[in-house]
Structures are given as structure tokens and as C-alpha cells.
Amino acid sequence: MRIWRHLLFALSSAWQSFWRHVPVTGAGVLSITLILILGGASLLLGHAFSQVLDGYKQRVSVISVSVADQTPLTTVEDFEDQLRLQPEVLSVRFVSKEEELRRFSEDPRNQQLIEQIQGNPVPAKIEVKVGRLGDVKKIDTLARHWRGADRTDPTDYQGDFITNMLRLSSWLTIAGFGMLAVLTVASIVIVMNTIRTAVYHRRQEIEVMKLVGATEWFVRGPFVLEGVLTGLIAASLALGLLMLAYRPFVERFQSELFFVPLTYDPRFVSVLGPDLLAAGVLLGAMGSYIGVRRFVRI
Amino acid sequence: MVIAPDFDSRPIISFQSVWKRYANGTEALKDVSLAVPEGDFIFLVGPSGAGKSTMVRLLIREEKPTRGRILVDGINLGPLPRRKLPHFRRKVGLVFQDFKLLPRLTVYENVAFALRVLGESKDAIERLVGDALETVGLANKGAKYPRELSGGEQQRVAIARALVPGPRLIVADEPTGNLDPATAWEIMQLFLRINASGSTVVMATHNREIVDLLRRRVVAIEDGRIVRDDRSGTYHEDLATSALRA
Numbered sequence: 427m428r429i430w431r432h433l434l435f436a437l438s439s440a441w442q443s444f445w446r447h448v449p450v451t452g453a454g455v456l457s458i459t460l461i462l463i464l465g466g467a468s469l470l471l472g473h474a475f476s477q478v479l480d481g482y483k484q485r486v487s488v489i490s491v492s493v494a495d496q497t498p499l500t501t502v503e504d505f506e507d508q509l510r511l512q513p514e515v516l517s518v519r520f521v522s523k524e525e526e527l528r529r530f531s532e533d534p535r536n537q538q539l540i541e542q543i544q545g546n547p548v549p550a551k552i553e554v555k556v557g558r559l560g561d562v563k564k565i566d567t568l569a570r571h572w573r574g575a576d577r578t579d580p581t582d583y584q585g586d587f588i589t590n591m592l593r594l595s596s597w598l599t600i601a602g603f604g605m606l607a608v609l610t611v612a613s614i615v616i617v618m619n620t621i622r623t624a625v626y627h628r629r630q631e632i633e634v635m636k637l638v639g640a641t642e643w644f645v646r647g648p649f650v651l652e653g654v655l656t657g658l659i660a661a662s663l664a665l666g667l668l669m670l671a672y673r674p675f676v677e678r679f680q681s682e683l684f685f686v687p688l689t690y691d692p693r694f695v696s697v698l699g700p701d702l703l704a705a706g707v708l709l710g711a712m713g714s715y716i717g718v719r720r721f722v723r724i
Numbered sequence: 725m726v727i728a729p730d731f732d733s734r735p736i737i738s739f740q741s742v743w744k745r746y747a748n749g750t751e752a753l754k755d756v757s758l759a760v761p762e763g764d765f766i767f768l769v770g771p772s773g774a775g776k777s778t779m780v781r782l783l784i785r786e787e788k789p790t791r792g793r794i795l796v797d798g799i800n801l802g803p804l805p806r807r808k809l810p811h812f813r814r815k816v817g818l819v820f821q822d823f824k825l826l827p828r829l830t831v832y833e834n835v836a837f838a839l840r841v842l843g844e845s846k847d848a849i850e851r852l853v854g855d856a857l858e859t860v861g862l863a864n865k866g867a868k869y870p871r872e873l874s875g876g877e878q879q880r881v882a883i884a885r886a887l888v889p890g891p892r893l894i895v896a897d898e899p900t901g902n903l904d905p906a907t908a909w910e911i912m913q914l915f916l917r918i919n920a921s922g923s924t925v926v927m928a929t930h931n932r933e934i935v936d937l938l939r940r941r942v943v944a945i946e947d948g949r950i951v952r953d954d955r956s957g958t959y960h961e962d963l964a965t966s967a968l969r970a
Contacts (some may be wrong), residue, residue: 427845428843429838429843431843431844431845432843435840435843546725603942630824630826630827631826633824634824634825634826634837635837635841636813637784637813637824638813638814638818638837638838638841638842638889639810639811639812639813639814639841639842639889640810640841641807641810642806642810644810644841669748676815
């Protein structure tokens with residue numbers, strides 16, 4: 427019962443203090459809203475670009491080995507078995523000359539060419555799906571040493587493209603984490619300063635609390651709750667604005683930069699919502715916790 | 725009826741060879757020893773900077789002694805851990821010269837604040853605050869704000885707040901310092917009534933007239949040392965009381 431009364435006291439103090447010092451708390455809310463918008467936007471963009479990257483990765487993680495004409499089927503099957511024994515390989519599929527020609531002719535870019543060729547000049551293929559993009563090179567090397575491979579164009583391996591994509595992917599991850607770290611620190615510092623100002627405005631009350639025997643956490647509690655409230659309001663604002671802006675932004679992006687396959691993903695918004703609110707509460711709680719530990723001592 | 729101080733039992737306050745040196749090198753107290761029995765009324769007198777406020781700060785553990793021991797109600801304040809401080813402070817009612825009231829709260833809320841901090845129920849708060857305001861003669865001013873009260877009334881509110889949790893010890897630092905003589909005398913009457921009901925009162929003061937009129941125990945401090953401890957003393961040493969020295 428006593429704990430409940432203490433909690434009620436902390437809640438009502440935090441609520442009153444928040445609205446009593448609106449110029450200060452409002453500035454804190456706005457700053458954290460901006461930071462969370464930046465964080466949320468970078469997560470949305472990161473998600474969109476990772477979808478694009480995943481698409482590319484999906485495509486280049488399948489390497490096609492061209493089979494030289496006249497290669498006996500048993501040699502092909504032996505090589506397929508050898509490939510399946512590789513731990514990096516997820517699947518191996520043989521594509522006959524006929525199937526490959528059909529695929530080739532179905533591509534609209536090859537329409538003119540297909541009218542001019544006679545017979546079936548396209549080689550049979552072995553399509554190898556590799557788990558990690560970095561391991562494609564190993565399969566390429568293996569295929570190039572295989573005696574059944576077409577000597578003119580043994581594989582469709584695009585080494586530089588993969589290297590660049592892996593590099594871009596890791597840079598984006600590092601940049602994302604770096605940005606989130608900077609934004610986290612900035613939010614904590616902002617909440618700390620909001621709390622420092624609140625502590626300054628309520629120094630008389632704190633002194634009286636101290637004199638009448640309030641415990642340290644009884645005094646600190648309302649400030650921590652005020653920080654949580656600041657973070658929660660900021661996160662709600664940021665989420666609302668991001669939800670409003672996400673779709674129009676993607677549509678604008680699609681019309682301006684049509685060659686980048688960026689898409690609107692409503693499922694990610696439903697994932698981002700709780701995450702952003704939790705981040706706001708957590709940042710508010712952390713900033714105010716550090717703040718009260720520094721500025722409120724009995 | 726005035727309850728006579730019990731000099732035979734364990735003192736509620738005991739300073740044992742206490743020294744206090746501040747970080748800037750100032751020696752505020754030098755080898756101070758003092759015992760205050762339960763129910764006593766004691767004036768701490770002396771010029772500014774003599775060490776009275778340091779004694780008050782040590783008594784409420786705002787400061788720690790550099791050497792020696794301070795026991796309040798059997799609690800050794802020097803090594804008292806920070807987490808136990810609030811529980812100790814609830815045993816002591818504090819009254820200051822500047823009242824330390826919260827301007828946004830009404831008289832009732834200011835007094836109730838001391839009980840809300842302790843997590844008392846609404847019913848208990850209503851009853852105890854009503855009693856405390858009755859004691860200090862402000863029963864009909866609960867809805868007023870401190871700015872609407874005179875200095876004497878504000879000090880009464882501060883006293884009510886100090887009294888409301890029912891402490892056995894009241895420590896007052898210059899409680900009449902901001903008041904005119906007539907109001908100061910009214911406040912002193914209030915402290916006497918509180919003392920008569922059994923609470924020990926320790927008061928640091930510069931108010932010579934009051935000390936001389938009341939003839940209570942006087943501990944005079946000069947340059948960090950106790951130079952006089954009279955059972956029924958005056959502000960300045962005089963021959964008439966020196967014979968009654970404790």
C-alpha cells in the first residue's frame with residue numbers, strides 16, 4: 427500500500443513537473459523527437475536498402491557453371507556430387523541445353539538474336555546456390571578447374587560486383603550502428619540536461635524532501651518518470667511523423683530514382699512502432715537515471 | 725506541566741570529543757563534548773562563525789565529524805551509511821530561519837508533504853495535519869499559500885511540518901531570526917509547549933532577550949569550543965548563573 431502511494435506520488439510529481447516546465451521539457455521532447463526521427467528514418471532506409479541488397483545478394487549467390495558440349499552426363503553428375511559435398515553449397519541444379527535455350531529465348535532482350543541463330547549454341551548449366559556470398563569465389567575456382575567446364579566462359583561469377591556489394595553492406599551496417607550510437611548518446615545527454623534543469627527548478631522541494639526524511643529513490647523517482655515521459659512523448663511524435671512521411675517518401679523516391687527497387691513495406695512500420703516507443707522509453711529512462719544519480723544526492 | 729529533563733538516562737544527543745575541520749582548513753569545532761538528556765530545552769549561543777550552525781549540521785548529518793563521535797537517540801552518526809540517513813532524519817524535526825516552505829503548496833499541503841514522503845495514508849495525513857495545525861494555531865489557514873501569511877505564521881507552518889511525523893527531537897536553527905520581537909516571543913511560546921509535551925528542543929539562536937527571559941539551559945560556543953554550559957543560563961555569562969553551572 428505504501429509502495430503504491432509512493433508510486434502515485436512519483437507519477438503525479440513527474441506529471442506536474444513535466445507540464446510546469448514546458449519550455450524546458452518541450453525542448454527536450456522536440457530534440458529527442460528529431461533524434462528518433464533520424465534514427466527511425468535511418469532504420470526505414472536501412473531496411474529498404476537491405477531489401478534491395480538482399481535481392482542482389484540472392485541473385486549473385488547463385489553461380490552458373492557452363493558445361494562444355496560433348497561432356498558426358500556421368501562427368502556432370504560426378505561434378506554435381508562433388509559440389510553437393512561442399513559445406514558452402516545449399517543446392518545444385520542441372521539445366522539442360524534445351525531448358526537454357528528456352529530461358530534465353532524468353533528474355534525479350536534476346537528476341538532479335540534468337541531469330542538469327544541456328545541450332546542451340548547455348549551451353550547446359552549447373553546452377554549452384556551458395557549460402558554465403560563470400561564463398562561464391564571458392565565454387566568459381568572449383569568450377570574453373572573442372573574439366574567439363576566450358577573453356578570460353580566457364581562461370582558467370584562477378585567477383586568485383588560481389589566484393590563491392592559485401593563492402594557496401596558492411597559499411598552500411600557500420601555506419602548504421604555508428605549513427606545509432608551517436609544518436610543514443612545525444613539523446614541521453616539531452617534527457618540528462620532536461621533532468622538537470624528540472625532538478626534546479628525543484629531544488630527547494632528536494633531540500634525539503636531531504637529534510638523530512640525522504641529516501642534517495644523517493645526523491646529521484648519522479649525525475650526518472652519525467653525522463654520516461656519525455657522519451658515516450660518524443661517517440662510517439664517521431665513515430666507519427668515517420669508513418670505520415672514514409673509512404674509519400676518512397677513513392678517520390680520510386681518516381682525519381684526508378685532504377686533503385688525501393689519499396690514501401692507496411693509490415694516494417696508495425697515492427698518499427700513498438701521498437702521506437704521502447705527506444706524512447708529506454709533513452710528517457712537511461713538519461714534521467716544517469717541524470718538523477720549525478721544531480722540528486724541526499 | 726513541564727517535564728523535567730531526565731539527566732540520569734541515556735542522553736538523546738551525545739557529542740563525544742567532536743572535531744570538525746572543513747575542506748578549506750577551517751577548524752569549526754574543537755573537542756566538543758555535550759550530553760543532552762531527553763526532554764531538555766537547550767539554547768546554542770555564540771557569535772557568528774562560532775560553530776553553532778556546524779553543530780546543527782552535524783546533528784542532522786549534513787556533515788560528518790572529522791574526529792569524535794556523535795550519537796543521536798543511540799545512533800552513531802559518523803559511520804551511518806547514506807541509505808540509512810532518511811530513516812534517521814525522520815526522528816528529527818527541523819526548523820530554519822528561512823522557513824523552507826514550498827511556495828506552490830498550501831499550508832495544509834506543506835505540512836502534509838512531510839507525511840506524503842513517508843507514505844502515510846490520506847486519512848492519517850488528514851488527522852495528523854489537522855492536529856499539527858491546531859497545535860500551532862493555524863487550523864483555519866490550511867487553504868492559504870505561504871505568501872499570504874505573515875513571517876510568524878510561516879514559521880508556525882514550518883514548525884507544524886517539523887512536528888507532524890511526531891519526532892522526539894526538534895532542532896531549530898535561528899527560528900526567530902527573521903521575526904519581530906513580539907512574533908519571536910509567540911514562536912518561543914510554541915517551542916516551550918512542544919518541549920512541555922516531551923520533545924527535546926535544541927535551538928541555535930542570536931536572540932539575547934529570549935534566552936535571558938526563558939532561563940533554560942545555555943551552551944555558549946566561541947571559536948569552535950564550548951566555553952559555557954549553564955543549566956539555567958543567560959545569553960552572556962553573568963555571576964548570578966555561574967553558580968548553577970552544569
